[in-house]
Amino acid sequence: MENKLKVLFVAAECAPLIKVGGLGDVAGELPVKLQELGIDVRVVIPANKDIDVPTVYQGDFPVNLGWRNETCIVREVLNTPVKTYLVDNYHYFGRAGVYGHRDDPERFAFFCLSVLEMLRRFDYRPDILHLNDWHTAPLAMLLREHEREEPQLSDIAILYTIHSLEYQGVSGRNIFNLFGVKDVVFKVDKVEYFGCFNPMKAGINYADLINGVSKTFTQQMLTSKYGFGLEGVLSNRKHQLRGVINGINTKNWDPENDPYIYAPYSKDNLEGKKENKRRLQEDLGLEPSDRPLFAVVSRLVPNKGLELMEGAAEAVLKEGGQFVLLGSGEKFYENAFLRLMSRYPGQVSVNLEFNNEKAHRIYAGSDVFLMPSRYEPCGLSQLIAMRYGSVPLVHKTGGLADTVRDEGRYEGEGTGFTFSTYSLDALLRALKKVLRLYETPKAWKNLMIRAMTNVPTWENAAREYLNLYAEAREENRKRRIKGRKNPF
Numbered sequence: 001m002e003n004k005l006k007v008l009f010v011a012a013e014c015a016p017l018i019k020v021g022g023l024g025d026v027a028g029e030l031p032v033k034l035q036e037l038g039i040d041v042r043v044v045i046p047a048n049k050d051i052d053v054p055t056v057y058q059g060d061f062p063v064n065l066g067w068r069n070e071t072c073i074v075r076e077v078l079n080t081p082v083k084t085y086l087v088d089n090y091h092y093f094g095r096a097g098v099y100g101h102r103d104d105p106e107r108f109a110f111f112c113l114s115v116l117e118m119l120r121r122f123d124y125r126p127d128i129l130h131l132n133d134w135h136t137a138p139l140a141m142l143l144r145e146h147e148r149e150e151p152q153l154s155d156i157a158i159l160y161t162i163h164s165l166e167y168q169g170v171s172g173r174n175i176f177n178l179f180g181v182k183d184v185v186f187k188v189d190k191v192e193y194f195g196c197f198n199p200m201k202a203g204i205n206y207a208d209l210i211n212g213v214s215k216t217f218t219q220q221m222l223t224s225k226y227g228f229g230l231e232g233v234l235s236n237r238k239h240q241l242r243g244v245i246n247g248i249n250t251k252n253w254d255p256e257n258d259p260y261i262y263a264p265y266s267k268d269n270l271e272g273k274k275e276n277k278r279r280l281q282e283d284l285g286l287e288p289s290d291r292p293l294f295a296v297v298s299r300l301v302p303n304k305g306l307e308l309m310e311g312a313a314e315a316v317l318k319e320g321g322q323f324v325l326l327g328s329g330e331k332f333y334e335n336a337f338l339r340l341m342s343r344y345p346g347q348v349s350v351n352l353e354f355n356n357e358k359a360h361r362i363y364a365g366s367d368v369f370l371m372p373s374r375y376e377p378c379g380l381s382q383l384i385a386m387r388y389g390s391v392p393l394v395h396k397t398g399g400l401a402d403t404v405r406d407e408g409r410y411e412g413e414g415t416g417f418t419f420s421t422y423s424l425d426a427l428l429r430a431l432k433k434v435l436r437l438y439e440t441p442k443a444w445k446n447l448m449i450r451a452m453t454n455v456p457t458w459e460n461a462a463r464e465y466l467n468l469y470a471e472a473r474e475e476n477r478k479r480r481i482k483g484r485k486n487p488f
């Protein structure tokens, strides 16, 4: 018991307590698998008005934010598989919505300072601090800038995982000032970014080890096309940069055992899949049809490839196929899909909502899953689609490139279809191949089975993270021998 590795996993969201996107899924699932591998792992996230679960008070303390103090209350959530703490403060976290508030940089600065204070006050000393995305990245800076006066902080190795490079939390110098570290830290080689404070840059520069959520995305981060202005900062640290693909929860997403879907099925017996399609068509008001049913389950934000989706849907409909959309987001795109529905009655179903039950039914009832993201660090929906035998048609980028093998190129070995150039032409060329193969039921069935068999699991990812933790500790050891604050 005593010498178990201790990991504190720090994130902005964690499913099922609170979830906005894929980060929430990762925080809800990876720690559970790590625990199964014998790690003493705990999770800490900010409290939120929408988290309505029983908790136990653990303590409270003042947190210094520049010239003032705010109170932090720490609670432990009851009945979670992994010990989970909520960092609360009524002003910052007594509201709904994880992101999108004008004072987000300040809210997450408070969160980071509170976690640092927990490390000082609580009788719990992690070996690894596992940080995720920009919201938690300043903790890396805080630990290293305070370690001279508080040597116990220097033992903690830091792994920083990037799920999205686009959102960096760039804010004013006033936010930097809240952290109470020396002025010299506000320099271009540390956290300064065009006169602003860049939390993501702090994470990259101060962590012992960094990883992206797929190998291809990690390589792409080093290019100006996908680096979002941080390609240079990341390149400086390329020796400490790794890529680990996420997995999915195979218990929650299991067509053999899914209470939400119409009929169970598996790769050994696909009969139930037909029933799912028939009932889904009925429920969504689509005509009964054997033509391919295409699905999109996605937040309607530009990087998901919305401008290609519409053109692809139209091409599918012209061929007599059907199209179902589940998700909400930007009005411009919502309206475009609604127009499509009125032009092709009985062939299109537009569901502008997030509905978990419906999502399960759509994965189970559809034939093809469309995901033409402009860029995609990992992507989870294509993995769920594969598990449900809904063949993915994806842009070959980031995690999509790493998880879908193109049947168009590797005939008889693919797990879906990919297109390389981000253009409607390229997508339509791939779409033709999809429609052609669909005409050959035997080949299609084999493709479905391969997709269902080749989904990356959290068990694998968790093992890879164990290696990263070991590497991060080694990097930290080397850094300390050299007597440096920063690993670079």
Ligand code: GLC
Pocket (backbone or CB within 6 Å): 021, 022, 023, 026, 163, 164, 213, 246, 376, 377, 378, 379, 380, 399
């Ligand atoms: C972000 C990325 C997505 C990834 C998820 C979990 O939401 O956009 O690609 O799957 O994080 O890592």
